[in-house]
Amino acid sequence: MAAQPYGLVAVFDTAPDIYHAAERVRDAGYKFWDCITPCPVHGLDRAMGVRRSRVPRISLMGGILGFTTGMLLIYFTDAYDYPLIVGGKPFFSPMFAFPVSYELTILFTAFATIGGMFILNGLPMHYHPVLKSNHILRGLDDKFLVVIEARDPKFNLNATRALLENIGGKEITELEA
Amino acid sequence: MAHAAESNYPTPAILQEVKPAVLPRATLVENNRSFGWVTDKICGIIEGKTPTWWWVCFVLAAMVASFTIAGLIYLVATGVGVWGHANPVNWAWDIVNFVFWIGIGHAGTLISAILCLLRQKWRTSINRAAEAMTIFAVVCAAIFPVFHVGRVWFAWYLFPIPSANSIWQNFRSPLEWDVFAVSTYGTVSVLFWYVGLIPDLAILRDRFTAAGNRLRGFLYGIFAMGWRGSNRHWSNYEMAYLILAGIATPLVLSVHTIVSFDFAVSLIPGWHTTIFPPYFVAGAIFSGFGMVLTLMLPLRAIYGLEDLITQYHIDCMCKITLATGTIVGYAYGMEFFIAWYGANPYEGFAFINRAFGQYAWAYWIMITCNVLTPQFFWFKSIRRNTALVWVLSIFVNVGMWFERFVIIVTSLARDFVPSSWGYYSPSVVEIFTFFGTFGVFSVLFLLFIRFLPVMPMAEIKAVMPQGDPHGHPASASGHGNHGAH
Secondary structure (H helix, E strand, O other): OOOOOOEEEEEEOOHHHHHHHHHHHHHOOOOOEEEEOOOOOOOHHHHHOOOOOOHHHHHHHHHHHHHHHHHHHHHHHHHHHOOOOOOOOOOOOHHHHHHHHHHHHHHHHHHHHHHHHHHHHOOOOOOOHHHHOOOHHHHOOOOEEEEEEOOOOOOOHHHHHHHHHHOOOEEEEEEOO | OHHHHHHOOOOOHHHHHHOOOOOOOOOOOHHHOOHHHHHHHHHHHHHOOOOHHHHHHHHHHHHHHHHHHHHHHHHHHHOHHHOOOEOOEOOOHHHHHHHHHHHHHHHHHHHHHHHHHOOOHHHHHHHHHHHHHHHHHHHHHHHHHHHHOOOHHHHHHHOOOOOOOOOOOOOOOHHHHHHHHHHHHHHHHHHHHHHHHHHHHHHHHHHHHHOOOHHHHHHHHHHHOOOOOEHHHHHHHHHHHHHHHHHHHHHHHHHHHHHHHHHHOOOOOOOOOOOHHHHHHHHHHHHHHHHHHHHHHHHHHHHOOOOOOOHHHHHHHHHHHHHHHHHHHHHHHHHHHHHHHOOOHHHHHHHHHHHHOOOHHHHHHHHHHHHHHHHHHHOHHHHOOHHHHHHHHHHHHHHHHHHHHHHHHHHHHOOOOHHHOOOOOOOHHHHHHHHHHHHHHHHHHHHHHHHOOOOOHHHHHHHOHHHOOOOOOOOOOOOHHHOOO
């Protein structure tokens, strides 16, 4: 097992190539594999069979938490902990509490969205077999890569290599684990 | 997949007969450049040797910035009285400058968020620099209210932090709303900017490491968070970016709305009007686009970015400036109408006084710069004259500063009781402090263009024809069926 590579990487030149290659790898039944692209490619999620991102759920939780925090903060400070008469206005009203709660909704949603994106992506991860490969420089520049991981149950060094060749992949190499 | 099926449908017979005009999509990157060219061009700005003009500008900007620093040190050492405010004008240049700078920032968020939601793909080549402009403008804006509080070391009293005084902030005041609006705006702008930077920082990390500059590779690498262009990551990233755009849109509208509440919620004639929120937002976007043009046109010329910031981009920016400038002009007219129609003698007097009173000079500078200047952008020949567009954009900046001056100072100098009338002139300290903020802004912007990619490479690639997985040729028609996805 020690000599087992992390996976196989193949290079593709154009966005249509990677799009069709992704459909083929998906249909071959692989689960642990990925495309490395310099920019988000329209429709590649569906071609890969990646399901819709779950970031919005985390964002929603952040938004609800932010709004609640705003309302409770203002109720606690101005109406409960130290009520102070200012201009004969009520100690608490959702009307004047709204602008601050609104801003906190946005603030907490932003943090939840970005935090959620990092958590779901497993980032930061500064060491990764893909980053060690010589291909990554081009994969972020103008090439498109397919990486199939060795831990995939369907992975077989020769069969997988044949699949990548078959779908038009070039410079197929093993990735060091 | 779906589009492939759609394009297989036979063309309806009616279309064969009427032959509707097929309008070409504007090319966003000219000369059919490759992905590699985009990467090399934008990274080349950072990787190349520091140009001489950069050092000249940097030193000049730092010298200008020292005026703000000296002004603030003098203020803290002496007291807030070194500024020219006195009864009845207790809000003056500080708040004028604050609103001016905050307004400038708004174009950055408009470009990055609202145009993203509206799928205006031309935003990609200008959004990074515009977002940087937003952040630096918020930095400059924040200086003024923070130092206007007088004892700046107590500025943390603005936030609900428990203290030995036990007393809390007054959340019934729009000034406290503003604290939350501006600090949220600053924070979210930084987050949005940073998220956009991650894929580009990853490119820089790998390029610097490959070139043997391990230190810079390491530094970019820390902030790139180990980004590796994985499509499983892009999926979450795109969703996060869309949500950020979705929340930054109400944010940018609410921030200037709340800034206008600082005035509109008070009872001063000329301030107490319901038109303020939309009028302030339109003015903010107008001034921000003025500043974007002021910054981007020289950048485009110096770095030869004509293929990325095309004439089409300049046209779009000029047209938005024209539209928002006209909205602002409408608001000026409507304010007068309501002052007359509302039949409130104080309100009526405030507006007559603005146009013909002691500050009439400022009012007419404002009208000339904000209402007349953008009207030139109706003409294609003017939009194509880059130098002229740049000069006009400066007029927009000047005009919008005077707008805030007119609103704030004229209303305070002539309120209800003639016995409390006065005339306000700024002190030298105040003038220098404001002058210096242009230096602070320029220093930050110069550092940005030297060390960070001025354009989002990944986003530009995504709108190039090579980034389209369905193989449409460059700028061809037939992109229409993409709209729904």
